[in-house]
Every structure is written in structure tokens, then in C-alpha cells.
Amino acid sequence: MIKRVGQVLVLSGLLILGGVVNVKATSFDYSETAEWETGVFNGVTGESSAGEIKLRSAGEWEQRAWQTPELPLTTGTAIESDGEYVYVLAGYDTWFARYHQATNRWEVLASAPYSAGYGSDMVYLDGYLYAMFGGYQKEYARYDITNNTWTELADTPDLVYRGGSLATNGTDIYALHGNSTTDFWKYTTSTGEWSMLTGTPATINYGASLVYNDGYFYTLRGVSTNTMYRYSVAAGTWSTMTNMTAVIAEDSHAAIRGAYIYITLNGNTTTMYRYDIAGNSWSTMAVLPQASRYVGSVYNAIDDMIYVFRGNGTYEFWKYDPDTDGYLGPVDMTLAPGSGSDLVYYGGYIYQPRGANTTTFYRYNLTSKTWESRAVAPAAFNDDTTGVVAGSYLYFFQGSNTTNFYRYDPAADSWATMAVAPANVNYGGSLAYPGSGDYLYATVGGYTLKHYRYSISGNSWEDTPTDLPNNSEASYGARLFSDGTNLYYVSGSRTGFLLKYTISTDTWSEVASLPYAPYWGSDAVYWDGNIYIQAGYYKGQFWRYNISSGEWLYLDSLNEYYGYHQGAYNGGALVVDTINAILYSAVGASILNMASYSIDANDYLASGTWISPVEDLTYVTAWTSLVETATKPGDSSISYETRTSADKVTWGEWTAVAGTTIGSSVNRYIQVIKGM
Structure with missing residues (x-):
């Protein structure tokens, strides 16, 4: 239907x-x-x-680390692209999947027939992926992309280990044996047979990675050297090219885009080099977002990006733009956020108490895309509370069953201790400012209905506003925020309401039921007649409520992480850059990634x-x-x-x-x- x-x-x-x-x-x-x-x-x-x-929905997320695969990637992982999808065969596993950039989704495919180990590699040719599995194995197979099936082919001539690598000239498959040998092989696709070619000038091992361009194959020698080789297909001979800037002492997969080869140094460094084939020269490129090991990078033609995998038993990968020499998305946070973390926008910066029971305080420069340390907070933040901007100051509760209330001055980079809250503040303590006037409004959380206001000029609290309605207690995930005139409130855990507080009449009214269950990681902001909400509670759900129409719209999901698809949780936060109309989301839960969301004028694609x-x-x-x-x-x-086939090979x-x-x-x- x-x-x-x-x-x-x-x-x-x-x-x-x-x-x-x-x-x-x-x-x-x-x-x-x-x-x-x-x-x-x-x-x-x-x-x-x-x-x-x-x-x-028509809006679009951009992040530094994208939707993660189900398994962590480490030694023995093989990566390849067919120009549209990026394929990953996880090291020391048969798990095989592909990433679709248009949807930011992973699709698990038919398991590989053998587990991948050191020296595994894949190469794409004419609708198939050819794979050798390394790990002292001879096994060699072909993956049929259309039919999602594997077929075993003739074994490689010898056991493949570190430095093993595959590439194609568009007709046949060429392979480095690795394993401290000079062996170089050719697999003729038309006959299904292997043959020996002229060996490399010196033995090949970890760090080697074979790529092809215009009649030549290129590879680093690896094995803690900086030597670069080139093989002429026509002449059947090897040449030594300009040395790389530094020695490579670890496995890495090279990416080729046009006449440039990109290689991450790995070895727990943030270094990537580019080899200019025409100029026979090396350049140092932008540093990686985090240190990398073992896996490397691959070029994906459909979005013209190089995908760089962090490896070392982690899940993350990044998209590198060769034209700008930079990585997509906001820069990772300096240290992992946790309970008590929040995002507050003011004057071109996003301010962030790190939380996690620390006093650490940062700001993110939206122009330079850099994080800066600021004056430490007077006390450690470690509770599900939110701050607010009023005038030229930022205000924060400490929470954690205290009455501590602080003001931060961005111009002076200094903190002041203000009048204590009228009650102990716990999870669900939230502050809001209606955009003008003398008062902040606050909930104090802890499964209470209390609602207070704070006089900025008098530095004093008042218990005059009407309390929250019954069954809308402020607890984990409760958020109070403003549309510039009145307040809106998302009730916390065990409840599910969107409420409005009309300041002029001191009254609450129910606006809508929530389409999600609020908890840790839930957050909400107002922008241009809409309320944007990240659901939290480990979910990637992202919603928009249009106030005039009274309708909820499910927007593109936030990133989810790891094999269990973790979304926002403790320390998760959402904020709007009111100058550029861009939303920023933090997942929290010790994940460094911060994502940006560009709002589109249309609801749907x-x-x-x-x-x-x-x-x-x-x-x-x-x-x-x-x-x-x-x-x-x-x-x-x-x-x-529709299209049909009698054999899943030849299609109409x-x-x-x-x-x-x-x-x-x-x-x-x-x-x-x-x-x-």
C-alpha cells in the first residue's frame, strides 16, 4: 500500500x-x-x-568519522572500491561488507570463504572482486558483486603473508607475494592460471601496496625502508623511483586517484604522503584526524573521496578530499566527552564542558575548525544538565545533587560563582533564556516538577513560575529551551511530552507526544519555527517538529557506532549555529566525533x-x-x-x-x- x-x-x-x-x-x-x-x-x-x-529528508549530515562497520578493523583487513561502494574484508575474520556513501550505510554481504590475515588484499575488475587472504594461505577467490557469491579460483603459487598485494591493469591481476620474497605474479583472468614475472629488485614485506597507472605498477618496498619501485608491463622490468619522505614500517593499503598515489604511514602516526607520478616526487598531506595503524586507504570514485581507515582495532574511517587536502566534517573533540558534557553556541564558537567528572572546558572555532582550551570550570561536571546563553554570558548548573550555579564570561575567559540554586540540581536540570528580559528559567531535575526563574540583574532565584504539569517530571533527557518568546520543554525519562510554557500567562500547555523515549543523550533545540531533537538512549533517531503544522518529521539518522549500533548517550548534545543555520550534534559516550547537519528548505529529496x-x-x-x-x-x-535472468550471470x-x-x-x- x-x-x-x-x-x-x-x-x-x-x-x-x-x-x-x-x-x-x-x-x-x-x-x-x-x-x-x-x-x-x-x-x-x-x-x-x-x-x-x-x-x-532533504537535510544532510557531515561528520569526521562516518557510520562504522560492525567489526573493529585491524591487521589483515583488506579494502577495495568498485567506484561506488567501498568493500571491507575484516582481518582475522570472514566478515565481508560494503559501504554505500549515498546512504551512509553498511551492507553485510556473503561471508568470505576464508579468514583474512596479514597480506590479504582485494582488487576490483569487471564486476568482480578478486581476493587473496594472506595469513600464510594460498587460497584465492573471486566475489561476484551482482549475485553476492564467492567462487574459489586456482591457488596462488605460494603462501602469502605480509606485503602481499593485488592490482590490475584492467585485463589481468598482478600480485606481490610479500613474505620477504621478490616474487611477482600474474593471474590471467581468461585462463585462470598463474605465472611468474620478473621479481622485485629487493625483498617485499609489510608496507608494500601495489597500484597501477598508465602501463606501470607502483609499490613501496616496505620492510622499514622508504624505497619506491615501478614495474613496466610492456618491458617487464623494475625501476627504482624517488624515495618516500619517511620509512614505512607497517602494513598499509595505498589509494590511487588519477596520477597521484596516497599512502598512510600508519605505525600509530597521523602522517599521509602523496606520490606525484608525473613529477616522481613526494608531498606530505594534511594530518589524519587520529593516529592510524595496519589498514590504510582506498579511493572511491563516485564521491571523489579517499577513505582512510583508522585501524588498530577501531571502527572509524574518514573521508579525505584530495582537492582541499582536508577531511570532511567538524574536527574531533580534544578529549572524550561523558556525563555532564554539553554544547552551547555563542558568537561563532561552540562551548563545551567536557563532563566525565572533569573541570575541562573547550570551545570550537567554527571558522578555523579548531578546538581551544579555555579556563577550567570551578567544579567538575558529571550530570545530565544543560547550559544556556543570556546576553554575553554562559550559565551552567553543576548538577550532581548540588546547588552550584556558575557564569562563564567568554570575553574574559573567566568563571564566576553565582547565587546557589533554590534546590539541589540533578539529571534533567536545564536552563533556558527567552532571548530578552531579565530572567533565566530552570528545571532542577531529579524526577521533580519544580520550575524556577533566575534574575540576572539581581543574581537571585524566584519560586514564582508555575511548576511543570503532573506526569512530566524532569529527569534524564529533559530539556528546557526557547523560541525567542516562550519556552518549550521535553519531558524526561519515563514520560513522553512536548510542552509549551507561555511566559506572559505563566501557564503550561501540552503540544505533542514524543515519538521517542527520552533518556541520556536526548537533546532539543529550536530553530526557525521548528524543534529539532536527537532521541538519545543509544539511538540514532533525529526528529523535527514543525510548530505551525503540528507534524513530526523523521530526519536522516545520526551516526551509530560499533557492531551494536550505538547512538547518542551520556554527554550527547545538540546545538544550533544561529548565524549559519547549521546544527551540531555530539554523541557523547566517550566518542570524539561531532557532526554537523545542514538544514534544507525542502522536507524531502x-x-x-x-x-x-x-x-x-x-x-x-x-x-x-x-x-x-x-x-x-x-x-x-x-x-x-524489472530485469530477469536464467542464471544470475546474464541479465536482460x-x-x-x-x-x-x-x-x-x-x-x-x-x-x-x-x-x-
């Missing part, structure tokens, strides 16, 4: 029927979230409502597609139909195309579905693409 949500199409059911003579029809029905998730999303999402897919997996109808002699039940907005459309052209009639040839295997 298709239904309208605002101005967007939502598809919640699709039925494909293949009919046969005297045999029960085979059908495939897509209506559950798990079923949609087996397909490929481009500009559509299935995250907002169970069993539905719809066009993605103009179009998107969903591509089904290959479905096996087993036996079919005629089509019955492709069925949808649809109610469509007048300015929208949905189209379908994509053919439009006319009404419910499938126009593709009748075959055992079918695939559907839906355009919205």
Missing part, C-alpha cells in the same frame, strides 16, 4: 507474482522492515516507520529509488503481476522496472512495468527497481 505523509509517498507493500502452469504460483511480498532492508536504498529510507519506505535483491522464483513459465495498492499525492509518482535490460504487467522476459531470477 502507498499512502501520503505530508507531501511524501510512503510504500508499505509490494507483491511480485510469478505464475506457472499447473504449479502453485511463487510470490515475493515486501511489507516488513526486514524485507525492505534486503534491498538497496538510494534517496529513500525505511527507518522512520516499521514496514514502510519513503523518500529521505525530489526523488529516490529502492532496488530489490535478486529473487529466485525457482520455476516460472509466465508472469502473473506486480501489485501495489496505492493512494498518491497529485504531485508525485511511483514507477517500477531493465524494462518498465506497465500497470501490473511485468514486461521482462520470463526467467527464474528477477530484480525490481522502484522509483519514487
